[in-house]
Amino acid sequence: MLGKTAGGLFWMFRYLERCENTARLLDAGWRISLTRSGDTSGEWESVINTAGIRFLYDQKFTDFDAGHVINFLLRDTDNPSSVLSAISLARSNARLVRTALSSEVWEAVNEYWMAIKAALARPVTEKTLAPVLAEIRNRTAIVRGTLHGTMLRNDIYNFCRLGTFVERADNTARILDVKYYVLLPSASFVGSSMDNTQWENILRSVSAERAFSWLHGGDVTASSIADFLILDRRMPRSLAFCHAKILENLEHLEKDYGQRQPSQDMAERCTARFRNRRVAEVFEEGLHEFLETAIHDTAILASQIEKDFKFYG
Amino acid sequence: MDTKPRFFDEMYDASGTPRDPYSLYSDWFGQEDIKHLRNKSQEAEAFFRRIGITFNVYGQQEADERLIPFDIVPRIISAREWARLEQGIEQRVRAINAFLYDIYHRQEILRAGRIPAELIARNEAFLPQMIGVNPPGGVYTHIVGIDLVRTGEDDFFVLEDNARTPSGVSYMLENRETMLQMFPELFTKLKVRPVSHYPQNLRRSLSDCAPPAFAGDKPVVAVLTPGIYNSAYFEHAFLADQMGAELVESHDLRIVDSRVCMRTTRGYKAIDVLYRRVDDDYLDPLNFNPNSMLGVPGIMDVYRAGGITIANAPGTGIADDKALYSYMPDIVEFYTGEKAILQNVPTWRCSEPDSLKYVLDHLSELVVKEVHGSGGYGMLVGPAASKRELARFEKKLRAKPSNYIAQPTLALSTVPIMAKKGLAPRHVDLRPFVLVSPEKIRITPGGLTRVALKEGSLVVNSSQGGGTKDTWVLGD
Numbered sequence: 001m002l003g004k005t006a007g008g009l010f011w012m013f014r015y016l017e018r019c020e021n022t023a024r025l026l027d028a029g030w031r032i033s034l035t036r037s038g039d040t041s042g043e044w045e046s047v048i049n050t051a052g053i054r055f056l057y058d059q060k061f062t063d064f065d066a067g068h069v070i071n072f073l074l075r076d077t078d079n080p081s082s083v084l085s086a087i088s089l090a091r092s093n094a095r096l097v098r099t100a101l102s103s104e105v106w107e108a109v110n111e112y113w114m115a116i117k118a119a120l121a122r123p124v125t126e127k128t129l130a131p132v133l134a135e136i137r138n139r140t141a142i143v144r145g146t147l148h149g150t151m152l153r154n155d156i157y158n159f160c161r162l163g164t165f166v167e168r169a170d171n172t173a174r175i176l177d178v179k180y181y182v183l184l185p186s187a188s189f190v191g192s193s194m195d196n197t198q199w200e201n202i203l204r205s206v207s208a209e210r211a212f213s214w215l216h217g218g219d220v221t222a223s224s225i226a227d228f229l230i231l232d233r234r235m236p237r238s239l240a241f242c243h244a245k246i247l248e249n250l251e252h253l254e255k256d257y258g259q260r261q262p263s264q265d266m267a268e269r270c271t272a273r274f275r276n277r278r279v280a281e282v283f284e285e286g287l288h289e290f291l292e293t294a295i296h297d298t299a300i301l302a303s304q305i306e307k308d309f310k311f312y313g
Numbered sequence: 314m315d316t317k318p319r320f321f322d323e324m325y326d327a328s329g330t331p332r333d334p335y336s337l338y339s340d341w342f343g344q345e346d347i348k349h350l351r352n353k354s355q356e357a358e359a360f361f362r363r364i365g366i367t368f369n370v371y372g373q374q375e376a377d378e379r380l381i382p383f384d385i386v387p388r389i390i391s392a393r394e395w396a397r398l399e400q401g402i403e404q405r406v407r408a409i410n411a412f413l414y415d416i417y418h419r420q421e422i423l424r425a426g427r428i429p430a431e432l433i434a435r436n437e438a439f440l441p442q443m444i445g446v447n448p449p450g451g452v453y454t455h456i457v458g459i460d461l462v463r464t465g466e467d468d469f470f471v472l473e474d475n476a477r478t479p480s481g482v483s484y485m486l487e488n489r490e491t492m493l494q495m496f497p498e499l500f501t502k503l504k505v506r507p508v509s510h511y512p513q514n515l516r517r518s519l520s521d522c523a524p525p526a527f528a529g530d531k532p533v534v535a536v537l538t539p540g541i542y543n544s545a546y547f548e549h550a551f552l553a554d555q556m557g558a559e560l561v562e563s564h565d566l567r568i569v570d571s572r573v574c575m576r577t578t579r580g581y582k583a584i585d586v587l588y589r590r591v592d593d594d595y596l597d598p599l600n601f602n603p604n605s606m607l608g609v610p611g612i613m614d615v616y617r618a619g620g621i622t623i624a625n626a627p628g629t630g631i632a633d634d635k636a637l638y639s640y641m642p643d644i645v646e647f648y649t650g651e652k653a654i655l656q657n658v659p660t661w662r663c664s665e666p667d668s669l670k671y672v673l674d675h676l677s678e679l680v681v682k683e684v685h686g687s688g689g690y691g692m693l694v695g696p697a698a699s700k701r702e703l704a705r706f707e708k709k710l711r712a713k714p715s716n717y718i719a720q721p722t723l724a725l726s727t728v729p730i731m732a733k734k735g736l737a738p739r740h741v742d743l744r745p746f747v748l749v750s751p752e753k754i755r756i757t758p759g760g761l762t763r764v765a766l767k768e769g770s771l772v773v774n775s776s777q778g779g780g781t782k783d784t785w786v787l788g789d
Contacts, residue, residue, distance in 0.1 A: 002575055003576045003578050004562070095546070098554060099560045103364075107363055107364065110362075110364075257579050313567075
């Protein structure tokens, strides 16, 4: 496979994952604004922070009006992470690597792009947000389904998956890091209704509220949430899960290519940080520091993958 | 039907009776509901968008990806008509390859005085770098797309030979796919010859021309594209995909150990056959245009040393040069010893003073083309031009006569399209696709029919508002 193609696949799936994550963040923000009376701009501000685009947002707006935030995240082309930007980039990467994709995957991405372009042709309001988010969720599911159902399990598939899990690991770590203070045992408002909503919001941002209740029943504590999203390998958006998947795909590539790459050593070290750990130890190390290291390591790992597999000349 | 008598309509004769190849189709059409068919047209458009069969138009940022309109009425050619075309095309393509070999070796045709030597020597399409080079398998034009037009029952003319990098074959294949999906019942009624084996044949033809340096059991084939912003990118990706070849851009390529190699996830890997979709001029910045970002520095040296096959070979442009076009009947005769089966359109070479005078006197009746132009750009269609356009063109013509040739405005045949109110005749041309390997010339039955969608228009180019039709060649 061409190095360029591997890079195209990797980025195509990073951008697709990004679309989904942005939609999920918006969904969480929107639910809070529905259930709360009064000023919700603090919640929208935290959505912007979590998306990691505060700097860009500040250049355009001085307030955190729901309409501004929603449209900046969904359709603003000045925002390279907006759903519209990300799906366009995902699709142009898909065009670039078209020969590596099954026609089903290509058509699913192309139709995704066409549908989202149409849905975002005009500004979105709080009223029209729900169907747009539903569309994004459905379209993502179709792409994922065609990927699983129609693609050979070879190096092409591995690069798609690497893109997905690198992006997801980064996203989950960011969500936790922006809200890490509500998870700290020392937080003074523990048990107040305020932090219940905050916790719920974190779970919702990764579509895990239902899964969490199944596993933990009524036992909602900060440490059980942190444990779930950081260390629980059953949870498909947890850091432990994402890093295990990254390693697994690199191992497949090692087998396929008959060569071990430096990125695999790195991935092993990352995975080790989540294996056989107890959440208490993470808190001892410092939740914020732990998450910062995770974000940093993921970025370094991604650029090592780019180098090892010759994405660029 | 409103058919102006001076044009030959391929579906209906002057009395409105369907011609033989169309009789079954016409019966079927008569029983269909027009509204239903119009819906089918929209269905086809959605289908094309979904697959992403779009093309980029140069200099039009707004509509950066456009769809070539597809018409659901097929163009039908009888087995007898096709047999004759096939013979003519094969003869012409053989002559073109013999001519290219000769012109880059002993130049017998110039010695014999059949074409003027200065037409070659001073022609930009002639590449001195190709002199004495023997392309692998002896093939110059692996892929040819000959443009044909029809003016009567048995009157087919060659408009252009397209021996460089002809495009449009993906439309031929996708048009058929679309028709099969939309009207499966028609294919049970009519015996339409399939076109779907084209990509396999292309791969075979290219593999059969592996270079001397090839060692292994299966030649590595790659398609070289200028990139995703090129107007024909869809086709490049489509062909690579269908052939199971890699789609490469210049920045994926590098010369390693005297071979052209592509950067893979596991290091550099040698390419045996490169189906390039970039022009000669951009192929090698060391040997041709030094500013090219699209080519591979040094690829010509590898080519000359037998390290890679380039398809089509560099320098084939001299064979479809418009200045040489008028000599094609002589070229065919010179190399095959036979009279040309396909007719040439009578052509005035404006470089000759008598011809120039005639052209200037009859400008409003003629089609004038730039010798090196393509895609319908820089062309004058006399009868359709305004007085101002004529005057402006006359100036250009006088300034540089050798840059132009002129031809009579041909009464191009028509085939009906599905218009708002039903069938309406529109002018068409035909581009059959020819694959050349050392042993065999393969012509796909059919080709790309381009249709001028505007009533009365004679310009079928997609860049000028033309559309396409599926082309059916009937079996015996």
